[in-house]
Amino acid sequence: MAVYTEVSDEELQGFLAEYDLGEVLAFKGIAEGVENSNFLLTTEQGNFILTLYEKRVDPEDLPYFLGLMEHLAERGIACPLPVHAHDGRALRELAGRPAVIISFLEGLWPRRIHPEHCRELGAALARLHKAGSDFALQRRNALSVEAWRPLFQACADRAGEVKPGLMEELDTELAFLETNWPSDLPAGVIHADLFPDNVFFRHEKLTGLIDFYFACNDLLAYDLAICLNAWCFEPDGAFNATKARCLLRSYAGERAVSRAELEALPVLARGAAMRFLLTRLYDWLHHPPGAFVKPKDPLEYYKKLRFHAEVRSPGAYGLELA
Amino acid sequence: MAVYTEVSDEELQGFLAEYDLGEVLAFKGIAEGVENSNFLLTTEQGNFILTLYEKRVDPEDLPYFLGLMEHLAERGIACPLPVHAHDGRALRELAGRPAVIISFLEGLWPRRIHPEHCRELGAALARLHKAGSDFALQRRNALSVEAWRPLFQACADRAGEVKPGLMEELDTELAFLETNWPSDLPAGVIHADLFPDNVFFRHEKLTGLIDFYFACNDLLAYDLAICLNAWCFEPDGAFNATKARCLLRSYAGERAVSRAELEALPVLARGAAMRFLLTRLYDWLHHPPGAFVKPKDPLEYYKKLRFHAEVRSPGAYGLELA
Numbered sequence: 001m002a003v004y005t006e007v008s009d010e011e012l013q014g015f016l017a018e019y020d021l022g023e024v025l026a027f028k029g030i031a032e033g034v035e036n037s038n039f040l041l042t043t044e045q046g047n048f049i050l051t052l053y054e055k056r057v058d059p060e061d062l063p064y065f066l067g068l069m070e071h072l073a074e075r076g077i078a079c080p081l082p083v084h085a086h087d088g089r090a091l092r093e094l095a096g097r098p099a100v101i102i103s104f105l106e107g108l109w110p111r112r113i114h115p116e117h118c119r120e121l122g123a124a125l126a127r128l129h130k131a132g133s134d135f136a137l138q139r140r141n142a143l144s145v146e147a148w149r150p151l152f153q154a155c156a157d158r159a160g161e162v163k164p165g166l167m168e169e170l171d172t173e174l175a176f177l178e179t180n181w182p183s184d185l186p187a188g189v190i191h192a193d194l195f196p197d198n199v200f201f202r203h204e205k206l207t208g209l210i211d212f213y214f215a216c217n218d219l220l221a222y223d224l225a226i227c228l229n230a231w232c233f234e235p236d237g238a239f240n241a242t243k244a245r246c247l248l249r250s251y252a253g254e255r256a257v258s259r260a261e262l263e264a265l266p267v268l269a270r271g272a273a274m275r276f277l278l279t280r281l282y283d284w285l286h287h288p289p290g291a292f293v294k295p296k297d298p299l300e301y302y303k304k305l306r307f308h309a310e311v312r313s314p315g316a317y318g319l320e321l322a
Numbered sequence: 323m324a325v326y327t328e329v330s331d332e333e334l335q336g337f338l339a340e341y342d343l344g345e346v347l348a349f350k351g352i353a354e355g356v357e358n359s360n361f362l363l364t365t366e367q368g369n370f371i372l373t374l375y376e377k378r379v380d381p382e383d384l385p386y387f388l389g390l391m392e393h394l395a396e397r398g399i400a401c402p403l404p405v406h407a408h409d410g411r412a413l414r415e416l417a418g419r420p421a422v423i424i425s426f427l428e429g430l431w432p433r434r435i436h437p438e439h440c441r442e443l444g445a446a447l448a449r450l451h452k453a454g455s456d457f458a459l460q461r462r463n464a465l466s467v468e469a470w471r472p473l474f475q476a477c478a479d480r481a482g483e484v485k486p487g488l489m490e491e492l493d494t495e496l497a498f499l500e501t502n503w504p505s506d507l508p509a510g511v512i513h514a515d516l517f518p519d520n521v522f523f524r525h526e527k528l529t530g531l532i533d534f535y536f537a538c539n540d541l542l543a544y545d546l547a548i549c550l551n552a553w554c555f556e557p558d559g560a561f562n563a564t565k566a567r568c569l570l571r572s573y574a575g576e577r578a579v580s581r582a583e584l585e586a587l588p589v590l591a592r593g594a595a596m597r598f599l600l601t602r603l604y605d606w607l608h609h610p611p612g613a614f615v616k617p618k619d620p621l622e623y624y625k626k627l628r629f630h631a632e633v634r635s636p637g638a639y640g641l642e643l644a
Contacts, residue, residue: 008433025428025524026369028362029353040350040362042428047348047364106347106364111330202347 005037005052007095015094018085019101021045032197035213037097040104047104048083052097057213059098062091064139065212066100068132068189075131077124078208080105107200107207118231118246120206121199125191125227126254128209129220132189141192141216143275145181149174151278158285162298170274173305177271182219182264190223191215195230221261224251225268228317229276229304237303245318252319262314269308269317277301327359327374329417337416340407341423343367354519357535359419362426369426370405374419379535381420384413386461387534388422390454390511397453399446400530402427429522429529440553440568442528443521447513447549448576450531451542454511463514463538465597467503471496473600480607484620492596495627499593504541504586512545513537517552543583546573547590550639551598551626559625567640574641584636591630591639599623 007027016024022044030038030049037052053062066082070090073081080102082090091100110117141147152159152170159167191198193214200208224247232243251257280298287295311317329349338346344366352360352371359374375384388404392412395403402424404412413422432439463469474492481489513520515536522530546569554565573579602620609617633639 006433009430010434012430023524024430026426027430030362031351031353040352042369047369104348108331108334108346108349111328112332202345 004054005095005097007039007052011095015092015099016043018087018092019083020086021048021083021101041101049080049102049104050094050099051102052094052099054097057098061139061213062098062100064137065215066090067137068135068215069102069212071135072128072131077128077131078105078206079212080208080210105200105208105210107202109197109200111196113196113231113243114204115243115246116204117196117199117201117206118243119250120201120204121194121227121231122247122250122252123254124199124206124209125194125223126251128191129188129223129255135189139216141190141218143192143214143279144218144222145177145271148177148271148274148278151282155278155281155285159281162281162284163302166302170277173270173274173309177267177274180267181271182260182267185219185221185261185264186258187217187219189215190218190220192218192223192226194223194227219264219268220255221257221264222268222272224248224257225265225272226275228265228269229272229301233304233307237300239307241316241318248317248319257319262319265314265317266308266311269311270305273301273305273308277305326376327417327419329361329374333417337414337421338365340409340414341405342408343370343405343423363423371402371424371426372416372421373424374416374421376419379420383461383535384420384422386459387537388412389459390457390537391424391534393457394450394453399450399453400427400528401534402530402532427522427530427532429524431519431522433518435518435553435565436526437562437565437568438526439518439521439523439528440565441572442523442526443516443549443553444546444569444572444574445576446521446528446531447516447545448573450513451510451545451577457511461538463512463540465514465536465601466540466544467499467593470499470593470596470600473604477600477603477607481603484603484606485624488624492599495592495596495631499589499596502589503593504582504589507541507543507583507586508580509539509541511537512540512542514540514545514548516545516549541586541590542577543579543586544590544594546570546579547587547594548597550587550591551594551623555626555629559622561629563638563640570639570641579641584641587636587639588630588633591633592627595623595627595630599627 012027024043026042028040030040032038035056036054039050041048041050069079069082072079083101084090085092091098093099152174156167159170191212193211198209198211199206227247228244231247232240234240277298280296280301283295284298334349346365348364350362352362357378358376361372363370363372391401391404394401405423406412407414413420415421474496478489513534515533520531520533521528549569550566553569554562556562599620602618602623605617606620
């Protein structure tokens with residue numbers, strides 16, 4: 001569920017009067033996305049998405065996110081394009097929240113991942129990284145390695161509720177990651193949350209990338225590590241090396257991956273697993289009893305972390321060192 | 323939130339192959355409706371709604387609901403029209419659930435009710451009652467007066483958690499309703515759940531009625547009583563007699579309301595309040611801790627019940643006896 005804010009008829013009419021979208025024909029809350037309120041907005045000009053930014057999003061970050069979508073769209077990346085109002089602004093206010101109308105992308109996110117999806121994803125991710133290289137704004141990754149220990153500490157006294165001994169294990173793993181986290185790899189704009197429900201396809205061809213609200217400047221290969229975790233494990237927890245190979249090879253076909261990046265993949269993938277494990281653990285332990293959103297299972301990412309901790313070389317991911 | 327069942331790409335493709343809707347362009351869960359899973363389905367032919375019926379709906383009732391929508395639409399009532407597959411069937415199966423594609427109605431449901439909305443609603447409700455008069459199928463109201471005591475008993479031992487003394491008060495009220503419930507009034511097809519989120523408008527003109535999944539054969543004036551409760555109280559609990567007058571007069575302008583029906587309105591409105599109070603109370607006390615749907619406040623309907631119990635004549639609703 002992702003409608004946290006109700007919008008009254010009068011508020012919506014007043015808001016839309018500032019755009020050239022014609023009359024509103026329909027307005028329905030969308031049950032996807034967990035951070036913001038999203039609505040399908042149908043007007044005489046077609047379908048759009050109206051997003052209200054809820055409290056988890058820092059309004060100061062919005063110019064980065066919206067500017068990035070425009071920057072990428074201009075460079076041919078299929079992503080939502082913010083719609084500008086008469087005053088030229090895309091970022092406005094509705095029902096007391098920052099609000100934006102973005103274009104509606106065609107396509108469906110894949111509920112079941114095929115290797116072909118991973119191949120399409122790899123190429124699209126590389127093109128995103130290249131298209132982002134001349135984006136002028138900067139945003140540091142608020143959920144990178146420095147952020148993990150505070151998040152861990154906010155969960156540590158109750159982590160054992162989820163799995164006995166989890167606190168001790170994560171403590172050791174965190175120390176490893178803090179010591180071994182790479183810093184001298186190619187960096188730039190990353191999506192940082194490219195899960196299957198943020199990638200649309202038609203006939204196994206990628207038609208769009210959405211949800212840029214974790215985008216930031218960080219190591220490019222870290223984005224690849226996030227995708228390895230999100231796309232290349234089966235529902236039963238098994239790592240699918242065929243999918244990983246498809247992802248990495250097609251990425252490398254669009255953007256040369258250095259030896260140092262490849263060698264760093266196991267630690268980056270451990271870190272990516274730690275990042276989602278910790279935010280899920282935090283949400284699991286802290287979600288209010290009456291919350292609408294069912295928290296995601298943190299242990300899914302614990303298992304991924306354990307997998308990568310056993311990996312000794314990037315060959316395990318299907319890409320050989322040159 | 324109203325997506326209880328996930329639909330895989332393969333399942334959706336296979337399902338849509340049986341229709342003439344062109345290619346699917348988008349498929350998004352809709353955060354409205356609490357009984358079923360609803361999706362926006364965009365195809366080359368435009369927008370549709372795909373509904374999967376969840377366990378609260380008895381599959382044996384579906385031919386009644388779908389047949390009624392077709393019957394009403396044929397008679398000019400603006401309501402969703404089920405789409406038939408190649409085999410002629412509208413009711414099919416998807417992801418292990420009964421499933422149907424229905425037309426997408428334009429319009430927005432009113433977040434804030436104006437008297438003009440009530441005027442439009444009254445006329446539309448009367449037209450619905452008239453159009454339903456020659457519908458061949460029958461479905462008894464599973465949530466009418468006979469159903470209330472079992473529902474009450476399933477809540478009675480914990481009703482005091484919601485409000486001290488509630489159990490005793492409802493027991494007395496139920497006895498009153500069971501004794502005084504009318505039976506010799508005009509009956510026919512009623513919607514039985516015509517809340518504002520089931521009625522769409524454009525520019526204060528009614529454009530459609532949706533969600534016929536409580537429709538049944540019962541007293542026509544009981545439908546009017548349900549609407550009085552759902553449309554004519556302000557958020558602070560005050561009864562708005564102006565809205566009630568608009569609703570009742572415009573209803574009566576389309577379908578003659580008998581003296582007996584008018585005189586029964588106070589008891590029907592008490593009963594309608596009891597029905598929603600009890601189902602909300604049941605959901606409040608029985609919803610699982612991890613449920614997606616936030617239960618609605620049962621005490622809203624307790625206050626409405628108390629209001630109607632004080633009403634001595636239907637003049638309180640703004641319609642004078644002839």
